[in-house]
Amino acid sequence: MDLLELTRAALDTGPLCDPCLGRLVADRGFGLTNAQRGRSLRITVSLADDHPYEPHADSEQCWVCEGESARVDSFAERAITALDGWEIATYQVGTRVPPLLEENDRLLRDDTGLGEDAGEPLQRELNREVGKRIGAAIGADVDLDRPDALVLIDLATDEIELQVNSAFVYGRYRKLARDVPQTKWPCSDCGQTGMRRGAPCEACEGTGYRYGTSVEQQTAPVVREAMGGSEATFHGAGREDVDARMLGEGRPFVVEVDEPRQRSVDLDRIERAINEQADAAEVSGLQDATRDAASSA
Numbered sequence: 001m002d003l004l005e006l007t008r009a010a011l012d013t014g015p016l017c018d019p020c021l022g023r024l025v026a027d028r029g030f031g032l033t034n035a036q037r038g039r040s041l042r043i044t045v046s047l048a049d050d051h052p053y054e055p056h057a058d059s060e061q062c063w064v065c066e067g068e069s070a071r072v073d074s075f076a077e078r079a080i081t082a083l084d085g086w087e088i089a090t091y092q093v094g095t096r097v098p099p100l101l102e103e104n105d106r107l108l109r110d111d112t113g114l115g116e117d118a119g120e121p122l123q124r125e126l127n128r129e130v131g132k133r134i135g136a137a138i139g140a141d142v143d144l145d146r147p148d149a150l151v152l153i154d155l156a157t158d159e160i161e162l163q164v165n166s167a168f169v170y171g172r173y174r175k176l177a178r179d180v181p182q183t184k185w186p187c188s189d190c191g192q193t194g195m196r197r198g199a200p201c202e203a204c205e206g207t208g209y210r211y212g213t214s215v216e217q218q219t220a221p222v223v224r225e226a227m228g229g230s231e232a233t234f235h236g237a238g239r240e241d242v243d244a245r246m247l248g249e250g251r252p253f254v255v256e257v258d259e260p261r262q263r264s265v266d267l268d269r270i271e272r273a274i275n276e277q278a279d280a281a282e283v284s285g286l287q288d289a290t291r292d293a294a295s296s297a
Contacts, residue, residue, distance in 0.1 A: 026120035076133035228261035
C-alpha cells in the first residue's frame with residue numbers, strides 16, 4: 001500500500017500517537033524510532049495534502065495504546081531502580097499487554113488494510129525501547145536465551161517484576177570420610193522437623209537429618225554466601241554409597257545459586273574457604289558453569 005494512503009487511513013481511525021502510527025511501518029526506514037516514523041508520516045501527508053500540520057494527539061488520547069507508548073522512560077527508570085544492587089551482565093525485557101490493547105493493535109491493521117504480520121506490535125516496541133535504555137544505564141547486553149535477569153512489565157497492573165536467574169559453579173569433590181552422603185539426607189522418621197511426638201527425634205537426634213553432614217552441606221553454603229544468593233542446590237554427578245569414600249580425581253558437581261547478587265566472585269578464594277572449613281570433603285577446579293552443566297551433573 002502507498003504510504004500516503006496508509007497514513008490517511010490510519011489517521012481516519014481516530015486519535016493516534018506517533019509511535020502507534022509509526023509501528024505500522026516499523027519494517028521501513030532503518031535507524032528510526034517508531035515515534036520518528038509516525039511524525040514523518042504525519043508531516044508527509046500534511047505536505048502532500050497542503051494542510052496545516054497537526055502534531056499527534058496527546059498520548060493518553062491514543063485509542064490504540066491508551067498512553068502506554070509514552071511511558072517508555074518511566075518503565076525504564078523503574079526497571080533500572082529494581083536492578084540496583086544486582087550484578088547483571090545480560091538481561092531481557094518482556095511485556096504483558098492486556099487483551100484490549102492487543103485487540104486495538106489488530107483493529108488498526110485491519111482498518112488500514114495491513115496484514116497481521118505487518119509493522120510491529122506494541123509489546124515488541126516496548127521490549128526494545130525499554131531494553132535500550134536499561135542497557136545504556138547499567139552497561140549490560142541483551143540475551144534472549146538465558147539472561148542473568150528478566151525484567152517483566154505488566155501493563156494491566158502497572159508493575160515491574162524482576163526475575164534473577166541462577167548462577168552455577170562447577171568443580172570436583174573428594175569425599176574423605178565414610179558415612180557421609182552426597183546431599184542432605186532428611187530424616188524420614190520426623191519428616192525433617194527434628195521432633196517426633198513432642199520430643200526430639202531419636203533417629204536423627206533432633207537435627208532433622210539422618211546424617212550429621214553431607215558433601216552438599218560442606219560446600220554449597222560457602223558458594224551461596226559468597227554470591228549473596230537466597231538458596232543453593234548441590235547437583236552431583238551420579239550416586240555413591242554413603243559408607244564409601246570418593247578419592248582419586250573426585251566426582252564432578254555443580255552448585256546452583258538462586259538469586260545471586262554477585263556473579264563475578266573469586267572462585268579460588270571460595271575453593272580455599274571450603275577446604276579450610278570442611279572436615280569430610282575437599283573441592284578442586286572451581287569454575288563458572290551453565291545450567292546445562294547442572295543438568296548433566
